[in-house]
Amino acid sequence: MVVRALYPGRFQPLHWGHVSVVRWALERVDELIIVIGTAQESHTISNPFTAGERVLMVREGLRDAGIDISRIFIIPVPDILMNAAWIAYVSIYVPPYRYGVARNPLVVRLFKEAGYEVLIPPAYDREVYSSTKIRLMMIRGDEGWRRLVPPSVAKIIDEIRGVERIREISGRD
Amino acid sequence: MVVRALYPGRFQPLHWGHVSVVRWALERVDELIIVIGTAQESHTISNPFTAGERVLMVREGLRDAGIDISRIFIIPVPDILMNAAWIAYVSIYVPPYRYGVARNPLVVRLFKEAGYEVLIPPAYDREVYSSTKIRLMMIRGDEGWRRLVPPSVAKIIDEIRGVERIREISGRD
Amino acid sequence: MVVRALYPGRFQPLHWGHVSVVRWALERVDELIIVIGTAQESHTISNPFTAGERVLMVREGLRDAGIDISRIFIIPVPDILMNAAWIAYVSIYVPPYRYGVARNPLVVRLFKEAGYEVLIPPAYDREVYSSTKIRLMMIRGDEGWRRLVPPSVAKIIDEIRGVERIREISGRD
Amino acid sequence: MVVRALYPGRFQPLHWGHVSVVRWALERVDELIIVIGTAQESHTISNPFTAGERVLMVREGLRDAGIDISRIFIIPVPDILMNAAWIAYVSIYVPPYRYGVARNPLVVRLFKEAGYEVLIPPAYDREVYSSTKIRLMMIRGDEGWRRLVPPSVAKIIDEIRGVERIREISGRD
């Protein structure tokens, strides 16, 4: 029986911290389902990239890291604003799974209330690896964000002119 | 530049006809995006399987057929009931693509009105390869459906006791 | 610990068959939660009465039958069209409960898939006690529907001129 | 004080029967609000034209008939599936009005339940002037539909290749 875990996030954009969680989880389960949340939203400061762009970034970024993509599902899921039913709702969109992967206490709680066990990955350095900080660097014109993400992610962002987009949204351009 | 096409369907369930379309499309583009539509619905006669179950069937069924999964995206998308905006809406959830893949005249039209070129695959025998007929065979207790789908699809349906489910929904069980 | 069960239905309108299920369930649990489904819909042939009118009919109809209303919750819930998450969704709106009450195989299945035990009440005579037949009698002008529902239900329908409403909707008036 | 009435319909497409209702209503009120319902839907057999196409057809068709467009509001409104709140919902989108314009008993009832008086226009010949019949003529290739609609409506349908569209949707083309 294939054992799967579900790892939800927004991945705006994927960074090396996310990659470390994926690697850690794949040591514990056969397959990992990555749910790209808030899939309906894009072109905002918090969510500049579309779900489809994020699907691509996650796949190519994990490939960069040498991760076996055939063990990964990448599933975008739009929001419903009902926390108490959120796990059941997300579970419609994904193959059967045994574990949730989360550190956030609310997400841990929601998995447990829905009857799932939770795998809590070790903390990465959130002062450095943070999508929020990456977006702020992009807005400020600080090129340092490039070393916080896999090279394919930077390449995709360049191809879609993502920095220009987020600067326009923020009123900086 | 990677060239992609988008192939939408409901895949309730995936059958060999679908597989032949995928194979045909992969001869023409680098990567194929398979959109699993009506993703919100399950446990009805027309849509017995959840989106997540269908994601799994599509992936494993294509693997059975020797198709290179690393060239495939499988993306579930819930309905909006606005045909005129449907292509733009679906496009949020998927990586950039150049072609639609469709034979249905309405879907061909929607792709064209949205500015996409359309690849029209050769017809397969819809009298034989038809998800509707497969579901009817399941309801009637006709085991013949098993040879219309890849073996992994039949195996997944067995594991989730899918025939029992559709018979219950139809009131036959 | 209070033991509760959840009994979902549309109650268009409540009839003596429903009352028998409620009575049967109250012999098995401390409190019964009656969920009035498809709460958003009214003024159609299948759903002529509003959720609020149905809340009133259920409460007064059960009172007629001598049922202790203080052991009952009556909760209207609008549809979501996602069967696989429906039980989790309904559960947001109701107090904690242990059992589902259902005979319909799909509803029994959905309760079980969501981790609830199911109490299956004995069948009542669905040839006689049927909301669909009651609505058809109303449309045809057959007063026989009045003996199929508790007297308070008939009184409420008269007060809101419900028969006139359903006849208008059906084009008979 | 300007006196207005609200006339709801789907106008798939506008025909001379609709025009006669508009003319009749403008003899009784200062301004008429035409609500184009089911605005979200298009590219189906029942609703082939988009809301925007219908806005244009209604405006140009009424102009053909010599009606003073400056006394008309044309407002598309998407469906909510809650009949009991429908009038209140539609009223968000339109200027204040005193009367509903309707013959359909359900619509008359909904206006009255929401506290509006209703103007009931004289019947036109629904055997001849019927959007449903016009759409069927288009599907069958019967050019007779052209004399049932104002010339501008036929011209707009030709410009958007509407007959081709509806025939494709119906599987006739």
Add this chain to the structure above:
Amino acid sequence: MVVRALYPGRFQPLHWGHVSVVRWALERVDELIIVIGTAQESHTISNPFTAGERVLMVREGLRDAGIDISRIFIIPVPDILMNAAWIAYVSIYVPPYRYGVARNPLVVRLFKEAGYEVLIPPAYDREVYSSTKIRLMMIRGDEGWRRLVPPSVAKIIDEIRGVERIREISGRD
């Protein structure tokens, strides 16, 4: 004819101030409909408790206060984000009523614009009795919240480990 009033709130959680409004209203009408708003939301700092948990708290809390529950309806209603249609929308879910109960000027206005009279209850001390302050006390670990709510409400919050939940959501636990 039974005279009813409608009292909307979020009741996150019910406190003695709410109880005093209920008592005051029941001196003026036969039956009171308590609408639990924002029913879809839970597990947030502003709305930690589910609609169903709040239904239970309201019923048990009013029982504590010696209020005759058979004169009360407790109806959870999810948000629509259309203020101008909100009263009509809520009215779908509740039995017919004559009065709104509100002090907030916007809510008073919405009831009046929808054609309802409004009963304005005397002010209670909002510096002390405030759901917002109760939630802050829970987050800070101040046990003082317990004397601001009926004992059954505190008991239910303990049973569902509600303080732990809100502290987790707030990042304090």
Add this chain to the structure above:
Amino acid sequence: MVVRALYPGRFQPLHWGHVSVVRWALERVDELIIVIGTAQESHTISNPFTAGERVLMVREGLRDAGIDISRIFIIPVPDILMNAAWIAYVSIYVPPYRYGVARNPLVVRLFKEAGYEVLIPPAYDREVYSSTKIRLMMIRGDEGWRRLVPPSVAKIIDEIRGVERIREISGRD
């Protein structure tokens, strides 16, 4: 062939700055489509007026300015929260058009990504002509707002007692 442009805004309320954009656009196209966005919202500080009230203000305000209303479409459109599909979604509700009219960089970008050319009107003095400032003046009781809007707009706001409404919403009244 009629050339049209689409000008989106919230118009809470219409002011002389908006009028100058309309006048400028009508020098460049045959017809202008004014989309009234966030149409579902009203009775909030940011969106005090209903869509229907805004339709009326825009029409009468443009008439005051001597603009030929027969060249204008005024179409209210409710929000969807999907920026990447927003132009396609709005386009359902309006007649065919060639240009977007916008200065905001995000809106300019969304038009371009959807394949439309953009007409960028000259800036008006946003320190003076600003709906946000007009609403603040109303709340503070500063009558200066009256000279920032066409006289018909002020008259409509008086008739609907709009200043009283916004002051109540803000807690100032």
